[in-house]
Amino acid sequence: MTKKLQGGYTTGACAAAGVMAALLFLRGGTPAQVKLSALDGTTLVIPVRRVQATEDGAEAEIVKFSGDDPDITNGVSVFTRVRELPAGSGLHFRAGEGIGTVTKPGLSVPVGAPAINPGPQKLIRQAAQSALGTTTEPDIEVTISIPAGLKLARQTLNPVLGVEGGISVIGTTGVLRPMSEEGFKNSLVPQIDVAIAAGVSSLVFVPGKIGEDLACACGLPRGALVQTSNFIGFMLDRAAERQVERVLLFGHIGKLVKVAAGNFYTHNRISDARLETMAAYAAAAGLPADGVRQVLAANTTEDALAVIDAAGLQRVYSRLAAQASCRSERHVFGKLHVGTVLLTLAGRVLGMDETAREIGGGYHWNIASLSRA
Structure with missing residues (x-):
């Protein structure tokens, strides 16, 4: 029997629960738990670890619970401080310790604002209204702190997205369900939006750390880099939707040779055919049958090289690079131009096509420095 995975609640829901607990405390309550309605209608019952008075309000501590989701914030404390404001002031958010501040345009909150996404903001507003027994805009200042956030932010895309000083308060509804593939893919997309907002017209897709490090080493701008993980086709689609002009695929041949074969989801348990593709193109170029058999029998693409x-x-x-670009453009029905650079683990440039040279040249890259590696 398949085990049913247990869900949890987001950092946004923790902050909303903290706001509710703090407001109830200010009205004489001592809540051990609070009940709030998530944005999808799910009822969440969230324990309150601690709530206490501050010099100008109250602060609650909620411990994040992620269930069976491998969330890096599971078990961290989310502190929410509430200060009541004069009537008509409205709801204001502040970033406390460990909460990032947005420094680049293109995200769902403006530059200079705390990295508290619209979903959590709405959930906090709803929780405050419930605690206050009103449907009008609450007149409060909410400061969210996650002391572990500065360290945890290094394990997220926040540094790439321009969120500085900590993590983001996220969550679409408040309910945390075990991470789906769709959710992970969607978490990669804001990289494209931030790059576009910065005026980047040619993106550099790097499927992994090898490509990212080598792209920076040869002078490609970090602001143009987009991590795709295994979802190259998905990210090409999202770039095409946003009318990106050109994309440079830049990475190890072991990933990108799959694209040459028309495989756009490159996880090794889903698609492979690396050696078969290399063997076929090498055979077409004149590799003798014995060599073809050696390529097919190789343990890795590096051995096949x-x-x-x-x-x-x-x-x-270079033929494989050109084919990867061709298949990519066909994948998005010609809505953008694609160039490809294939690399070894050591950083040697194996091959590239003309579009790759044009994109790289436009960024004044020093690709020759890699070729000598």
Whole structure:
């Protein structure tokens, strides 16, 4: 029998629960837990670890519970401080310790604002109204702190997105369900929006850390880099929707040779055919049958490269790069131009196509420095 995965609640729901607990405390209550309605209608019952008076209001501590979701904030304390304001002041948010501040345009909150997403803001407003027994805008100042946030932010995309000083308070509804593939893919998309807002017209898609490090090493701007993980096709679609002009695929041949074969979800349990693709193109370029068998029997793409190199067929790599670009453009029905650079683990440039040279040249890259690696 398949185990049913247990859900939890988001950092946004923790902050909303903290606001409710603090407001109830200010009205004489001592809540051990609060009940709030998530934005999808789910009822959440959230324990309150502690609530106490401050010099100008109250502060509640809620411990994040992620259920079976591998969330990096599971078990951290979310502190929410509430200060009541004069009538008509409205609801105001402040970033406390460990909460980031937005420094780049393109995200769902403006530059200079605390990194508290619209979903959590709405949930906090709703929780405050429930605690106050009103449907009007609450007149309060809410300061959210997650002391562990500064350290945890290094494990997120926040540094890439321009969120500085900590993590973001996120969550679409308040309910945290075990991470779905769709949720992870969608978490990658804001990179594109931030790059577009910064005026970038040619994006550099890096499927992994190898491509990211080497892209920076040869002078490609960090602001143009977009981590795609295994979801290259999905990210190409999102770029095309946003009318991006050009995309440079920049990474290890082990990932990008799959794109040459038309595989746009590159997880090794979903798609492979790396060696088969390399063997087919090498055979078409003249690799003898014995060499083809060696490529097919290789343990890794790096091992297969040794066979192709020994046969003097390095031109195969540029052909594979061109095919990866061609298949990518076909994937998005020609809505953007794609160039491809194929690399080794050591950083040697194996091959690229003309569009890649144009994109890289536009950024004044020093690709020759990698070629000598």
